Amino acid sequence: MSAILRKIIAPGGIPAWGIRVIASRTYSSSAGGKEMTVRDALNSALDEEMSADPSVLLMGEEVGEYQGAYKVSKGLLDKYGPKRVIDTPITEAGFTGMAVGAAYHGLRPVVEFMTFNFSMQAIDHIINSAAKSNYMSSGQISVPIVFRGPNGAAAGVGAQHSQCYAAWYASCPGLKVLAPYNSEDARGLLKAAIRDPDPVVFLENELLYGESFPISAEALDSSFCLPIGKAKIEREGKDVTIVAFSKMVGYALKAAEILAKEGVSAEVINLRSIRPLDRATINTSVRKTNRLVTVEEGFPQHGVGAEICASIVEESFEYLDAPVERITGADVPMPYAANLERMAVPQVDDIVRAAKRTCYRSVPVAVNA
Amino acid sequence: MNFTSESSGKRIPCFRVLDDNGYPIAGSIFEQVNKEIAVRMYSGMVTLQIMDTILYETQRQGRISFYLTSTGEEAINLASAAALSPDDVVLPQYREPGVLLWRGFTLQEFANQCFGNEADYGKGRQMPIHYGSQKHNYFTVSSPIATQLPQAAGVAYSLKMDKKDACVVTYMGDGGTSEGDFHAALNFAAVTEVPVIFICRNNGWAISTPITEQFRSDGVVVRGQAYGIRSIRVDGNDALAVYNSVRTARQTAINEQRPILIEALTYRVGHHSTSDDSTKYRAVDEIEHWKTAQNPVARFRKWVQGNGWWTDEYESEFRSNIRKQLMEAIQLAARKEKPPIANLFTDVYEENAPNLVEQERSLGETIKKHPQDYPSDVPL
Numbered sequence: 001m002s003a004i005l006r007k008i009i010a011p012g013g014i015p016a017w018g019i020r021v022i023a024s025r026t027y028s029s030s031a032g033g034k035e036m037t038v039r040d041a042l043n044s045a046l047d048e049e050m051s052a053d054p055s056v057l058l059m060g061e062e063v064g065e066y067q068g069a070y071k072v073s074k075g076l077l078d079k080y081g082p083k084r085v086i087d088t089p090i091t092e093a094g095f096t097g098m099a100v101g102a103a104y105h106g107l108r109p110v111v112e113f114m115t116f117n118f119s120m121q122a123i124d125h126i127i128n129s130a131a132k133s134n135y136m137s138s139g140q141i142s143v144p145i146v147f148r149g150p151n152g153a154a155a156g157v158g159a160q161h162s163q164c165y166a167a168w169y170a171s172c173p174g175l176k177v178l179a180p181y182n183s184e185d186a187r188g189l190l191k192a193a194i195r196d197p198d199p200v201v202f203l204e205n206e207l208l209y210g211e212s213f214p215i216s217a218e219a220l221d222s223s224f225c226l227p228i229g230k231a232k233i234e235r236e237g238k239d240v241t242i243v244a245f246s247k248m249v250g251y252a253l254k255a256a257e258i259l260a261k262e263g264v265s266a267e268v269i270n271l272r273s274i275r276p277l278d279r280a281t282i283n284t285s286v287r288k289t290n291r292l293v294t295v296e297e298g299f300p301q302h303g304v305g306a307e308i309c310a311s312i313v314e315e316s317f318e319y320l321d322a323p324v325e326r327i328t329g330a331d332v333p334m335p336y337a338a339n340l341e342r343m344a345v346p347q348v349d350d351i352v353r354a355a356k357r358t359c360y361r362s363v364p365v366a367v368n369a
Numbered sequence: 370m371n372f373t374s375e376s377s378g379k380r381i382p383c384f385r386v387l388d389d390n391g392y393p394i395a396g397s398i399f400e401q402v403n404k405e406i407a408v409r410m411y412s413g414m415v416t417l418q419i420m421d422t423i424l425y426e427t428q429r430q431g432r433i434s435f436y437l438t439s440t441g442e443e444a445i446n447l448a449s450a451a452a453l454s455p456d457d458v459v460l461p462q463y464r465e466p467g468v469l470l471w472r473g474f475t476l477q478e479f480a481n482q483c484f485g486n487e488a489d490y491g492k493g494r495q496m497p498i499h500y501g502s503q504k505h506n507y508f509t510v511s512s513p514i515a516t517q518l519p520q521a522a523g524v525a526y527s528l529k530m531d532k533k534d535a536c537v538v539t540y541m542g543d544g545g546t547s548e549g550d551f552h553a554a555l556n557f558a559a560v561t562e563v564p565v566i567f568i569c570r571n572n573g574w575a576i577s578t579p580i581t582e583q584f585r586s587d588g589v590v591v592r593g594q595a596y597g598i599r600s601i602r603v604d605g606n607d608a609l610a611v612y613n614s615v616r617t618a619r620q621t622a623i624n625e626q627r628p629i630l631i632e633a634l635t636y637r638v639g640h641h642s643t644s645d646d647s648t649k650y651r652a653v654d655e656i657e658h659w660k661t662a663q664n665p666v667a668r669f670r671k672w673v674q675g676n677g678w679w680t681d682e683y684e685s686e687f688r689s690n691i692r693k694q695l696m697e698a699i700q701l702a703a704r705k706e707k708p709p710i711a712n713l714f715t716d717v718y719e720e721n722a723p724n725l726v727e728q729e730r731s732l733g734e735t736i737k738k739h740p741q742d743y744p745s746d747v748p749l
Binding site for chain 2: 083086088089091093094095096097098099100101102103104105106107109124125128129133134135136137138139140141142173174176197198276
């Protein structure tokens with residue numbers, strides 16, 4: 001009944017253990033110029049893991065016949081059949097509970113939420129039935145399950161389709177929470193999540209599905225896997241550290257380009273993993289640059305940036321030359337009108353201004369004469 | 370234009386084998402239970418009664434923090450367990466420790482969990498009565514109501530893929546059928562055609578909510594058909610009826626790969642738990658009536674003794690033996706050390722998280738430096 005960490009022999013005979021042993025390189029060379037969309041990256045990762053391990057299942061609304069609400073599971077029903085690609089009735093609580101039960105008994109379900117907003121209807125099963133089970137059963141019940149789907153703001157979908165759940169899920173012990181940015185992240189992290197014996201919340205982004213990124217030969221190999229809990233330095237710099245995840249990594253990179261022209265060298269960190277948070281990488285970077293800007297789309301109070309800020313203050317206080325700046329979404333439910341929506345999510349300029357404030361800030365916010 | 374009435378007018382009849390006095394009802398057809406199984410079932414019911422009485426008292430004395438009895442539902446507990454095979458996977462609600470008892474969980478193991486000592490299989494992580502045992506195929510009890518129902522459908526899905534000669538059995542109360550999870554679980558189980566038996570212990574009360582306020586349908590059995598599930602209503606205080614219906618349900622579930630719903634009518638004689646005083650919301654003579662005139666243990670005893678398989682001497686000897694064993698088990702459980710502090714940090718994930726390893730190390734150092742500030746009976 002217990003789920004054993006399976007040894008997966010990928011094509012080519014290379015054993016691919018969990019996520020501890022492989023892929024210690026955080027850079028991959030992009031020789032040959034192959035590109036892949038995030039959607040295709042996710043699809044190929046699912047396909048390869050389902051092929052390698054017959055206990056991996058995919059379930060959710062529209063994942064089968066419709067090829068996936070966002071076409072992420074295209075072709076999988078035809079290839080693996082309705083017993084492994086399951087179109088569920090509309091009950092998040094129901095299919096999540098059922099998937100957790102299947103995981104209790106040794107299957108490895110991948111549960112798709114059409115967006116993570118709907119995961120709230122299943123959150124009791126995610127937290128109480130999945131996250132806490134290994135602990136509360138003293139190791140007798142392990143839950144090798146993945147919950148995936150688009151998270152955060154899309155475009156013009158309003159408040160009930162735009163919330164970012166990174167901070168909520170990442171506060172829970174027993175869960176692992178991942179947030180890929182590019183295609184290499186998507187492939188490597190989803191494979192790691194599926195192979196992991198613990199419950200993993202995998203936060204994708206709808207607007208990134210169609211974006212194309214260069215991908216290395218190494219990342220295309222079916223045994224490719226990224227370590228959980230390691231952030232990636234997307235761009236090295238020495239003046240200010242900008243930490244982001246998911247779509248905001250792209251914005252941070254654009255901001256870094258703009259800052260470079262103005263003589264500010266920004267180091268951009270792609271978190272990849274929200275829980276466990278790679279505090280070591282962030283602290284090392286801040287000890288080098290002495291300045292920190294965190295970027296996230298989610299609500300400001302109790303966000304991911306708050307946790308990062310606390311970590312820096314606890315570990316690297318003496319290294320800070322300026323207060324930590326947090327860029328977050330606005331403290332309002334996401335409005336619909338395009339102009340209002342634009343004001344409610346971070347923009348590249350916000351990141352640039354914040355970075356500059358950390359560099360040139362000389363006037364405190366409240367001045368008493 | 371015809372609206373289907375909100376009620377069929379007639380209540381679904383209840384399957385019974387023994388009358389209130391423990392005599393087989395004339396014309397009732399049932400699978401015979403042999404002496405060995407009958408005695409084992411009966412003695413299990415008595416053991417459960419004694420366990421409940423003594424452990425409830427233990428909570429009242431302040432020695433354990435919480436307890437919940439199954440008084441009045443002993444027949445459902447033991448008879449359903451007897452009808453299953455050890456390979457059948459059980460997902461309990463929380464009022465089914467008799468199933469674990471049948472499968473071999475010892476009085477000492479029950480006591481250890483209630484006291485949360487170092488021998489507790491739960492490593493001191495759970496409140497009392499949240500038993501769980503992998504080797505007995507009994508999933509750890511989980512407090513939120515009815516969450517085990519869709520989980521059971523999922524376990525059954527996994528069993529079906531494995532093509533095992535086994536089914537899943539999951540229990541809930543009348544209150545649990547109001548949860549959204551009940552609806553999703555039955556719907557799913559029917560659609561995916563999986564071998565799971567849903568046993569509803571309709572005991573009349575969900576803490577202080579009587580069934581008249583819980584639903585307007587004719588109990589729970591009528592809902593099965595709404596999901597396309599074969600269902601039966603059974604006298605839950607008739608051990609033979611419960612045994613028979615679960616046996617048949619099991620065969621059907623496995624041979625036909627379909628879910629079954631069993632509504633077992635019974636009565637919750639005890640309070641909801643040690644945190645409840647049910648005399649505040651129900652009549653004392655109602656409780657007395659079900660405790661005496663409708664007692665499932667006494668009823669089954671009449672049948673077993675009628676067959677010459679049990680006597681009054683056995684009864685007093687057996688009861689005093691179990692009492693003695695249980696008192697010893699409790700003494701031992703209370704004396705055992707608490708679980709080591711290391712258990713605070715393990716099992717959050719399959720592999721220990723580095724931040725927790727660090728915290729454990731740091732805590733160990735602090736305890737070494739200031740031993741007088743930490744309890745001496747808790748090992749590291």
